[in-house]
Amino acid sequence: MNQRPPRENRNAHRKNHQEEEEEECPRVSLPSCPAADDAGEDARRPLPALLVPSLWLYVLVLLAALAMPCRALCPNNCTCDDKALAVRCEASNIDVLPFTFNPALQQLSMYGTEIHTLDTHSLLWYPDLLHVKPKTFEMQVHLEELHLAQNNISELEADMFIGLSKLIVLSLRGNSIESLDGGVFIQLKQLKDLDLSENRIERLDNQALAGLSNLRVLHLRDNRLTEIPAQNLALVPDLAELSLGGNEFTEIKDTDFEAMRTLKDLDLSGTELNEGLSRNSLQGLSLLSKLNLEDCRLTHVPTEALSHLSKLEELHIGRNLFTTLPPDAFKENRRLHSLFVSGCLHLLHVEKDVLGHNMNIREVVITQNPSLTYIAQDAFRFLPELSVLDLHGNNLQQISEQAASWKDIAHWSLDGNPIKCNCSAAWLRQLTKAPNSSESVKCASPPHLAGKSLHSVELSDLACGMDPATQGLGHRLRGRGGGFDHCSHDNFQGYIMTPHKPVPVTEL
Known part of the structure; x- marks a missing residue:
């Protein structure tokens, strides 16, 4: 009976063959030497006739693999794409950073590893690698993106970036860095x-x-900064986007942003500014077009601080503590085209002419404010560019027909509000039949209509004309053709407009 080659030889042959196909550097696994007690017996055994060609084939394959040009070493749990010049390493027990990849590498991503410290020494050796040259970052002269997010890096040294002269994107998000020394990024000129x-x-x-x-x-954002790093911001005067939200500072000094003349996007969400936003806190941001002030514990709309932002186009101001959106709240922000106010637990009222000076406004999103029961007449009326009005998920039981130019708004929503389906909702019922409306506006009361789509409710169910004040209103609403346009606003103002302060829904 012919003896099969040892298991180690077969595995090594298979492994080298696979690595040859993947164009990686081969790793050679040689069988261990036999024990001394068995040496004599094994030496006396003749080599099987069928084994000799296999051994010669193995040697030829091994020599061919060793002769192949070695372009890169790719550790376990890493994917190396030499065509796309990209490497991605997934979660693993890698605890030092291997950089013996293709010298022409352009993108490198490492997520969820056990890397703790990055310095020049940690780049020199990884136990699974066969060969690592000193100062291996000097080989990565073409690297443009380096992603080291969600690791456990706690220290950075300037020397670790030597050679990365063309690096454009560096992500160290989600690590354990506690401080940054001077000049740590001095090598990253681009x-x-x-x-x-x-x-x-x-x-x-x-x-x-x-x-x-x-x-x-x-x-x-989401660090532990107790003040805005104004001196460092002055070192990057051409910054266009800055996120500082979720830190521990509680005020913005008048000079903190004075060097940010080119800044266009500023995120301060999640900082407890409360009263720390003064009239001049945002001075110097003359080109700012987008501002996020969500969840800053603001007790009022900071109209004065916003007055310096003449180029502001998009404002996020939700999840704050103010109770009202007052008239002319954004009067100096004439270019404002998008306003987002969502998740304000204490917001009760939206007043008349809140956007009276914002003729360029195109999108208004005021949603998920559980205490919002009142939107005044003319709050969103006479805004010629308004194309999106999203008021879903508030606590509106009724809303005035004069609150907005509804028929001129391409997309509007009142879904998720507890609409009271009485005669004051007759105009809204008719509006839900228009092409730009939502058929999902539902009645919350009275009980016999609860859960029904207002679009499907019969006009007679809205109890128009059931009391002396509305005698004949149902007939006028129907008109000859059942249309709503026959109803005169002048004759029935009490049932198509919302009272001035807050809606007395219990009396309707």
Whole structure:
């Protein structure tokens, strides 16, 4: 009986054959030497006739593999694409950073590893690699993106970035970095996008961002900063996007943003500013077009602070503590085209002419405000560019027909409000039949109509003309052809308009 080759030889042959197909550097696994007790017996055994050709074939394959040009080493749990010049390493027990990849690499992503510290020494060796040259970052001269998010990195040194002269994007989001020393990014002359969010950063040396003259995007949100790093922001004067939300500072000084003349997008959401936003806190942001002030514990709309933002186009101001949106709240923001006010637990009223000076407004989203029961007449009327009015998920039992130019708005929504389906909702019923309306507006009361779509409710169910004040109203609403246009606004104002302060729904 012929003896099969040892298992180690078969596995090594299979492994080398697979690595040859993947164009990776081969790893050779040699069979261990026999024990001394068995050496004599094994030596006396003749080699089976069928085994000799297999051994010669194995040697030829091995020599061919060793002769192949070695372009890169790809560790376990990493995917190396030499065509796309990209490497991605998934969650693993890698605890040092291997950089013996293709020297022409352009994108590198590493997520969920056990890396704790990045310095020049940690880049020199990884136990599974066969060969690592010193200063291996110098080989990555073409690298443009480096993603090291969601690891456990706690320290950074300037020398670790030597060789990355063409790096454009660097993400260190979700690590354990507590501080940044001066000049730590000095090697990254071409860097444009730096993400340091979701770390534990408490301190930035005043020169931490030195050398980043081309930086355009900086994410520092969800750290532990107790003040805005104004001196570092002055080092990156061409910044276009900045996120500082979720930090621990409680005020914005008048000079904090004075160097941010080119900033267009500012995210301050999740900071407890409360009264820390003064009239001049946002001065210097003359080109700002997008501002996020959500969840800042603001007790009133900061109209004065916003007055410096003449170019503001998009404002997010939800999840705050104010109780009303007052008239002319955004009077100096003439270019405003999108307003988002959602999740304000204490918001009760939206007053008349809240957007009286905002003729360019196109999108208004005021949603999920559980205490909002009143929207005044003319709150959103006479706005010629308004195409989206989303009022879903509030606590509106009725709303005035004069609150907005409903028929001229391409998309509007009142879904999820507890609409009281009485005669005051007759105009709304008719509106739900228009092409731009939603048929999902539902009645919350009276009980016999609860849950029904207002679109499907008969006009007679709205009890128009059932009391002396509305005698004949049902006939006028129906008209000859059942249309709503026959109803005169002048004769029945009490049933097509909302009272001025707050809606007395219990009396309707």
